[in-house]
Every structure is written in structure tokens, then in C-alpha cells.
Amino acid sequence: MIPNSDLFASSPKYSSVSTTIRPIAAAEIHGITFRGELLLAIDSRNGYLLQIDPITHNTEILNTEHWENFIGTTGIAITGDTLWFTSGRSIYRCSLSSGDFAAEVFTRLDYAAVGLAVWDSTIYVSCQKTGDILVLNGETGEQITRLYAPGIGNENLTIRGEELWVTDSLEQSVYCLDRATGQIIFSVLTPFESPTGLTFLRNSQTGEDTLYVAYVNYEPYIRDNPNADPNHELLYRSRTFIHPLYFHYDPENHYALSNGYLVEMSYVEELEPLDQIELTNLEWRIALPAETHRQKVRKVEPIGLPFTEEVENGQKVAVFKFDKLTSQNRCVFGWKALLEVSSIKYRLTPRDCENIPDLPPEYSDRYLIDNDNLAMDTDIIKRAAVEAAERETNLLRKVYSIRNYVYDRLSYGIKPHIDTPDIALRRGVGSCGEYVGVLLALFRLNGIACRTVGRYKCPPSPLTRNQPLEPDYNHVWLEFYIPSIGWLPMESNPDDIIDGGPYPTRFFMGLAWYHAEMAKDTPFERLISNGIPLNKQQVSIGSLAINHVRFTILEELDPAKRS
Incomplete structure (x- = not known):
């Protein structure tokens, strides 16, 4: 129970009008779309085409006799009475009104298709293997052009007017693209990992759109097995659900916010x-x-x-x-x-960092020096600073290059104490604090002002309300400074998830909602x-x-x- 204190009082205007949708019997929801005010979702593992009432969450399987044809389907879209879906290297279509869901192949691709969106006579399909979004003629299936996919994971698609919206499973992000050019307008972080599908629902009374995102991930749980000794087992189970994604784009300040939480x-x-x-x-x-x-x-x-x-x-x-x-x-x-x-995600391009003013002298005196045992005078750190920058002159590209260099050479590991950057780099294993130390040293030797930020992360369980949650560790990340723009966040190690890359950029100029910011320019x-x-x-x-x-x-x- 929440104590009776004005500290805990919350304004009614923040109450969510939409709730998490958990369809019964669903194992792995991927593509989702609305047909009127009913939600259609594809369960890729079971092959179920689900029809869900977003208000009551009542769930119905539409393809009761043809579910096998839909196993492995990841993207779906609707135009009129036609259901489009992807499976393997093919794009299929079938009639919704006929009820038999007898699908025909519309076209075959060179590589496996993932996401699908249809607008009038144009089809958009994402392909993780090539890193592209293919734009096809909806009558002939011929390729019109291709757009660059914004992320590195499996991507699903939906369309709103002149915008193409993309969700990426590895990037934990949703991107808003110009549908004609593929240029990224802005992106937002999702409150949960592994987003697998997205769609908009328009409120017929207010005209407002609500963006829904599907998720598939795995959670650990303790199973009581009476046939084992000891009887408690640690297992993992998949969980899939659909949750509204709220966002606010501030183009003047180059960032977008997404799902917030009131946290004590x-x-x-x-x-x-x-x-x-x-x-x-x-x-x-x-x-x-x-x-x-x-x-x-x-x-x-x-x-x-x-x-x-x-x-x-x-x-x-x-x-x-x-x-x-x-x-x-x-x-x-x-x-x-x-x-x-x-959650916050800044959107800047290298072009935004051309012809920027010089770093103010007071920043050079404070954020380019070794004031935290950064070993900036050691040979290994000096050599790494030169190698990491790759003769890059653009500040943003230089930051990105140094981040990737550090990720190539460090793997994450917890230790009881933090070593200096020269030792961590030589060892090849570092905690979040040691990642930060190496990044700080290499940034500063390349003339990039930066500082440590922290100190804790709320356990990322946004559906657990009014229950005390305790983090296992403290956590630090960093901010780097771009003159005329300001301080930008960058996580230390969470994007270092693929040996040798490519690395996600979800937390490059971005922070998830669960970060608690404090201890800037002062010890915690x-x-x-x-x-x-x-x-x-x-x-x-x-x-x-x-x-x-x-x-x-x-x-x-x-x-x-x-x-």
C-alpha cells in the first residue's frame, strides 16, 4: 500500500488510457496490425492469426484449420480484404472474408523477409540479411527501390501517412522514417527489450493515434519440480505481449522521449x-x-x-x-x-557537427585532462587513442569510431575493484567503470570533452508496480560534449553484445528510462x-x-x- 503522503500523490493526467495486452495462448507475437478497432497479431511459433479486442483482450484464432501455413510468419499487413504476410523468402496474400486462408505466393525474394507494410500499390519489406527495406510494386512484385534499414536486428514495419515506422529487435528502438526517402526523422527507445512488431490505432473520437508495439523475450523463473532433488529448478520461459509506446519529439533540441515512469x-x-x-x-x-x-x-x-x-x-x-x-x-x-x-534518444548526424565552434577554454581545462587515474600518459593508451580515431576529423564520427574500437578490444566482466584504463585495455575484460575509464582516456586524448555520469539503474521491470526493487550493482556511463549542442549521453558497455560487431547504437546518444542521473561534475x-x-x-x-x-x-x- 502506498503511504498517505503528498510525496506519492500523482496527477490523474498521467494515467494511461491503454494497458498491456497479453493474448491467451500466444507464444511469440511478431507482426501486428489493426483491422478497424480489432487487433490482428501473428503468433510465429504456433502459426495462429489472432484477433484481439484491445479493450477486453478477448482473443480469437481466425485460421483455425490453416495455422500450419502461418508458422514462421513474422510480418503482416492488410489492404481492404487482403491479408499480406511474409514467411521465409516469400510474400504471400490471401482473402480475409473467404475464411479458408488459402494463401498464394505473391513474390519470392533472394533472402528471408521479416517485416511487411503495404500502402496503396506499394509494398515495403525488410530483410535483415541485406540490411535493406525493399520497396516493391504491389501489382507485379518488381523492385522499385531499396531503403537503408536503420538498425542491425530483425525489423518490422508499419505506415502512417508519409511516415514509415520501423521497429528493431536488437536496437530496442522504433524509428520514424520519411516513407519516400528512408531518411530517419527521429527514433525512440522502447521500454522493453526485443520489440517484434508495431502498428497504430486511431481513436475515432479524438483522431489521436496510439502506437502499439509487440515484444518477445525470455524471463527466468523458479520451477517447483517434485521429481527432482533439490526440487527447485531455474528455467527460462518466453513471454510475449503488446504494449502502447508513448513518445514526444523535440526537433529543436534534437531528441525524442518515450514511455516515462513515476519512480520513487x-x-x-x-x-x-x-x-x-x-x-x-x-x-x-x-x-x-x-x-x-x-x-x-x-x-x-x-x-x-x-x-x-x-x-x-x-x-x-x-x-x-x-x-x-x-x-x-x-x-x-x-x-x-x-x-x-x-527514455531519451538524441538524433544528430555528422553533418550537424561540421563547422562547430572550438571547445571553450574552461572545458579544456576540466574535461580534457587526466583527473581520475586515466593513465593518459601510458604508451598503450596513447597508441590506442591514435588507432581508435582513425584520422577522423568529424567529432561525431570520431566518438563513434572510438566506441567501436573499445568494444572490439574489451569484453564485459565484473571485478571487486576498478583498474586503470591501461590495465583494463591490456587485460581485455572490464566492468562498466573500466569501460568508462578507457573511453574517457581515448576521448580526451582526441580532444573530446567528456565526463562520468551515474549512479544507479532501476531494475528494468516497468510492469511491476508499487513493489520495492533493489538493483544488484551500481552503474556508471558517460557524457560527451559537442560545442553549440551540449552534453550527450553514451552507455559504457550494454551495446557491446556482438563479438566483432556490428554493434547496436540504441544507447549511443540515448538512455533508457531506468537510469537515475546524478553525480555530474561531483563525486557521488x-x-x-x-x-x-x-x-x-x-x-x-x-x-x-x-x-x-x-x-x-x-x-x-x-x-x-x-x-
Whole structure:
């Protein structure tokens, strides 16, 4: 139950009008489309063509006797009475009104087709093997042209007016393209992994469109097996569902927001010193959540002890004061914040970064130096900085090239401590903090201003509401600076998922909704005794207290309606 506090009060205007659709008996939903106000979805594993009421979620199998013909189908589209679908290398069509679903081959392709969209007499079909979206004549099947596919995974398609919308399973993204040229207008991150289909539903009363996206992914669960000893087994099961995707595009600032969430976050220290210690006139400083394009702070309250709020380099910090702290002290203290968080994706091209002004001198003095044990004077880091840039002069291309260079040479791994970039690069394995260290060093040696950002991620379970969620680890990423444009986010390691590439760009200039932004241009947590900052060698915060981090997802928000 949510406590009766104005901290938790939420505005009715944020209430979602649409809900998650979970069709009964569906195993893997891929292509989806609307026929009037009823949703049609293809279950690729079972071959079911499902008709779903999006209000009641009532589900019906339409092809009751011909489901075998639809196994493996990934894309569907409707024009009039005709159902179009892809399976393998072929595009098929059949009549919806006849009821027999006897399909005929419309055309065959050189490679397997994935997504499908039809507009008048033009057919759009995506092919992951070639990385293209083929544009075909709807009468003859001949190729008219081909468009460049925006992502690297399996892509499904839908059309809205002059826009071609694409969802990519690996990129965890939805792209809005100009239907004629294939140029990307903007893209948004989806709140769940592995999107597999998309379609729009127009409200007949308001004329507003709601974008629905289908997902297929796998979740771990504990199975109670009475025939095994021990009887509990860790297994994985597929889950598939359809969820509305809300978005807001801000062309002036080059970004788009998607599904937001109202989240309560708390950070609390439990004082329990391991060693004999006595500190006087102690300030325990903990960074507070920041205000950004994608993150709004509604309210912050203290937990356990009161704090005063100060600003360090533009970052708000909670300051807890102790006259005297010894090994016998026991207490909890920290803060809780009510946050509006959304996914954000910036859209910039190398052309936007031509003829940009020089980096301001104060940025050079602060963000191009080795101020965090970055080993920028070592031979291996100097050599890597030259190799990674590949003589590129465009700032955005240079950032992208360095990211790929680091991904080629590092693999993700957790360690109890963070090594310097030279050691991490030589070893070839790094945690998120070590990825960040290597990226920072190579960026700065190439004249790219950058900084570390963090500190925690909410467990990505947006359908789990009003339940405390605790992250397993802390997390850091980085921001790089483009003069005249500003700071842009970039994840450290989550896009390094394919050995040797190509690598997704979902978190290149993008962040998912579950990131909690704080600790920009200031340490997340530090101690000051009698006016003198204490370093780790003098006093380790980890030896003084146990931290408790908790997130509670309260409701979903539409970023287009945020305050």
C-alpha cells in the first residue's frame, strides 16, 4: 500500500488510457496490425492469426484449420480484404472474408523477409540479411527501390501517412522514417527489450493515434519440480505481449522521449563502522538526482536524519552533519526522491557537427585532462587513442569510431575493484567503470570533452508496480560534449553484445528510462572532516556504512503530457 503522503500523490493526467495486452495462448507475437478497432497479431511459433479486442483482450484464432501455413510468419499487413504476410523468402496474400486462408505466393525474394507494410500499390519489406527495406510494386512484385534499414536486428514495419515506422529487435528502438526517402526523422527507445512488431490505432473520437508495439523475450523463473532433488529448478520461459509506446519529439533540441515512469528512489546509508574510528565535525555529502531533459525531480525528502542542500558545480548535494562519529554510532540516513524518468534518444548526424565552434577554454581545462587515474600518459593508451580515431576529423564520427574500437578490444566482466584504463585495455575484460575509464582516456586524448555520469539503474521491470526493487550493482556511463549542442549521453558497455560487431547504437546518444542521473561534475559520495576532504586511504565509506538502494515504480507516464 502506498503511504498517505503528498510525496506519492500523482496527477490523474498521467494515467494511461491503454494497458498491456497479453493474448491467451500466444507464444511469440511478431507482426501486428489493426483491422478497424480489432487487433490482428501473428503468433510465429504456433502459426495462429489472432484477433484481439484491445479493450477486453478477448482473443480469437481466425485460421483455425490453416495455422500450419502461418508458422514462421513474422510480418503482416492488410489492404481492404487482403491479408499480406511474409514467411521465409516469400510474400504471400490471401482473402480475409473467404475464411479458408488459402494463401498464394505473391513474390519470392533472394533472402528471408521479416517485416511487411503495404500502402496503396506499394509494398515495403525488410530483410535483415541485406540490411535493406525493399520497396516493391504491389501489382507485379518488381523492385522499385531499396531503403537503408536503420538498425542491425530483425525489423518490422508499419505506415502512417508519409511516415514509415520501423521497429528493431536488437536496437530496442522504433524509428520514424520519411516513407519516400528512408531518411530517419527521429527514433525512440522502447521500454522493453526485443520489440517484434508495431502498428497504430486511431481513436475515432479524438483522431489521436496510439502506437502499439509487440515484444518477445525470455524471463527466468523458479520451477517447483517434485521429481527432482533439490526440487527447485531455474528455467527460462518466453513471454510475449503488446504494449502502447508513448513518445514526444523535440526537433529543436534534437531528441525524442518515450514511455516515462513515476519512480520513487531512496538512497540510505546504514552506519556500521568495521574499524575503530573517531571523526569530528564530519560532513557526509551524497549527490541528489539531477534535472535533465529526461529526468524531472518532483520532490526530495530526508530519511533518518535531516540534511541541508548545497550545489556543487551545478549538481545538488545532500549534506549530513555529525559533530562526532565513532565506531559505536548506529543510525540510518539518506534521501528519497520522486522522479519522472523517460527514455531519451538524441538524433544528430555528422553533418550537424561540421563547422562547430572550438571547445571553450574552461572545458579544456576540466574535461580534457587526466583527473581520475586515466593513465593518459601510458604508451598503450596513447597508441590506442591514435588507432581508435582513425584520422577522423568529424567529432561525431570520431566518438563513434572510438566506441567501436573499445568494444572490439574489451569484453564485459565484473571485478571487486576498478583498474586503470591501461590495465583494463591490456587485460581485455572490464566492468562498466573500466569501460568508462578507457573511453574517457581515448576521448580526451582526441580532444573530446567528456565526463562520468551515474549512479544507479532501476531494475528494468516497468510492469511491476508499487513493489520495492533493489538493483544488484551500481552503474556508471558517460557524457560527451559537442560545442553549440551540449552534453550527450553514451552507455559504457550494454551495446557491446556482438563479438566483432556490428554493434547496436540504441544507447549511443540515448538512455533508457531506468537510469537515475546524478553525480555530474561531483563525486557521488564523499566525506569532509574539519573542512578537509578525506580520501579512500584515510577513510573508506564502505568500511563505515552499508548502503541501501531502492526503487518503486508507481505508474506509467506519457512524455507528451509531462509537466
